[in-house]
Amino acid sequence: MDSIDAAIVQELQNDARLLNKDLAERVNVAASTCVVRHRALRDRGVITGYHAEVDLAAIGRPVQAVIAVRVRPHTRAVVGPFLDYALTLPEVLAVSHVAGPEDFLVHVAVADTAHLQRLVLDRFTTRREVTELHTNLLFQHVRKHVVPPADGAGVC
Secondary structure (H helix, E strand, C coil): CCHHHHHHHHHHHHCCCCCHHHHHHHHCCCHHHHHHHHHHHHHCCCCCCCCCCCCCHHHCCCEEEEEEEEECCCCHHHHHHHHHHHHHCCCEEEEEECCCCCCEEEEEEECCHHHHHHHHHHHHCCCCCEEEEEEEEECCCCCCCCCCCCCCCCCC
16 A cells, blocks of 8 residues: 555545545545545455444433453354344444453443443343453543554655
């Protein structure tokens, strides 16, 4: 990935709705070059999708938490199905399979703490493979929207 590709990725992370002509102008290339490079970034899997960011409180989910879950046995036969299960729950925003004392970190957004308690007790602790969990309320969750390439291409 060269500096032009990095600039395209950065601009699209800032605003994925940019028109090609505006994107080309911002990265200082011809519109035809920009559309070819943008398509190539998608084809190579650098750009994996586009989405709308929503205010969780505005959709009735102002309370966020991270639930640290330990499963046993920690095998493929358990890990895969648990991950699939967690992703079916409407409260779940993201699931990470991690190394360390816990096996999963499950980021959730719920209406209130009573909803969080029901989620933990009815959806997680009832699972046979779940042996331990810890729930941490998030006071604030801020996500970085622009992630530069690791090699520093396009970074000032």
